[in-house]
Amino acid sequence: MTRNADIHHNWTKYAAWFAALLLFAMLLASCGSNDGTNSGSSGGDNAGQQTADDGGSPANADAAGSEADSGEHAAADAGKETVYPLTVTDKTGTAITLERAPERVVMLGPSDTEIVFAIGAGSLAVGADEYSNYPPEAAELPRVGDMNTNIEAVASLNPDLVLGSASMNAAAVDALRQLGITVYASDPQTLEETIAHIEQVGVLLNHQAGAEAVAAEMRAAIQYVADKVKDAEPLSVYLEFSPGWTVGSGTFLDELVKLAGGVNISADQSGWFEVDSEAVIQRNPEVIIYPEIEGVDILGEILSRPGWDQIEAVKNDRVHAVTNDPLVRVGPRLTDGLKEIAAAIHPDLFP
Numbered sequence: 299m300t301r302n303a304d305i306h307h308n309w310t311k312y313a314a315w316f317a318a319l320l321l322f323a324m325l326l327a328s329c330g331s332n333d334g335t336n337s338g339s340s341g342g343d344n345a346g347q348q349t350a351d352d353g354g355s356p357a358n359a360d361a362a363g364s365e366a367d368s369g370e371h372a373a374a375d376a377g378k379e380t381v382y383p384l385t386v387t388d389k390t391g392t393a394i395t396l397e398r399a400p401e402r403v404v405m406l407g408p409s410d411t412e413i414v415f416a417i418g419a420g421s422l423a424v425g426a427d428e429y430s431n432y433p434p435e436a437a438e439l440p441r442v443g444d445m446n447t448n449i450e451a452v453a454s455l456n457p458d459l460v461l462g463s464a465s466m467n468a469a470a471v472d473a474l475r476q477l478g479i480t481v482y483a484s485d486p487q488t489l490e491e492t493i494a495h496i497e498q499v500g501v502l503l504n505h506q507a508g509a510e511a512v513a514a515e516m517r518a519a520i521q522y523v524a525d526k527v528k529d530a531e532p533l534s535v536y537l538e539f540s541p542g543w544t545v546g547s548g549t550f551l552d553e554l555v556k557l558a559g560g561v562n563i564s565a566d567q568s569g570w571f572e573v574d575s576e577a578v579i580q581r582n583p584e585v586i587i588y589p590e591i592e593g594v595d596i597l598g599e600i601l602s603r604p605g606w607d608q609i610e611a612v613k614n615d616r617v618h619a620v621t622n623d624p625l626v627r628v629g630p631r632l633t634d635g636l637k638e639i640a641a642a643i644h645p646d647l648f649p
Contacts, residue, residue, distance in 0.1 A: 382504075386482070386501075400459040403423055405462075425457070427442060446470075462484075493516050533643050546567035584611055
């Protein structure tokens with residue numbers, strides 16, 4: 299029994315650390331290349347065909363585009379019906395055409411799964427990846443792999459549209475397209491790009507009103523936080539999003555810290571990188587934030603580092619856990635992550 303208990307304990311420990319490593323990989327992928335090389339033009343302006351792309355405006359007269367930094371456009375206002383055939387150009391520069399409204403949709407990542415359900419299109423979902431755990435209904439969907447997509451499983455579901463990441467799912471996107479399966483690949487880098495992607499999915503699935511409602515709610519949440527912190531003194535923040543890893547400028551997590559009334563102490567570097575323990579001590583953050591990951595003791599690691607007991611955040615008990623998934627998924631709950639960060643930095647303003 300003792301041996302079995304040890305095996306179970308070790309398995310739980312390794313599974314938890316694998317989950318943390320997975321989170322790190324997903325975050326790196328979600329912040330993929332942003333050098334503009336993936337931009338492309340849409341297909342031609344065919345008669346009777348609605349078009350939208352990452353760099354131009356919709357051709358259909360009924361469509362009023364909503365542009366974000368990513369170049370994604372929603373092809374119509376809330377309440378408008380999507381006109382099919384619809385041609386769009388995704389983040390890979392590939393023009394795809396939907397002849398009719400999709401009826402069978404597969405999502406290769408949890409962010410897109412959350413988006414599909416949030417805009418009211420959950421009835422169209424026929425498959426999702428292993429990590430799509432929200433909303434609870436998503437748990438009932440057939441699984442199509444984890445970070446390594448099971449191409450055969452996707453194909454067996456006979457989807458008329460697959461939603462995936464241009465960075466994390468790049469190999470799967472190519473493989474599925476070789477089978478003639480329509481894939482729309484995205485790669486939002488900022489909060490506003492995330493909102494624009496939600497609007498775009500609403501266009502693709504002919505659920506524009508639902509997408510616009512989600513977008514409006516998210517923008518309202520951003521404004522709510524901005525109004526709350528506008529007169530507050532910015533506090534220095536250290537964010538450890540995965541054990542031993544922090545985040546710099548050019549990332550959506552850095553953006554969330556700024557919007558929440560904080561100053562990221564690692565913003566002088568860009569991207570995602572390993573913790574420089576001495577640099578954190580020298581910069582002496584007033585607040586430390588980390589995500590709760592089941593089975594991973596990030597707090598214990600933070601508090602056990604030599605010299606960190608002298609950091610202001612530790613001395614003043616300003617080390618705060620936030621919910622993991624809303625913080626790291628580029629979907630409708632990202633503004634929930636923003637509000638949690640804001641409450642951690644300025645608890646007096648968010649009772």
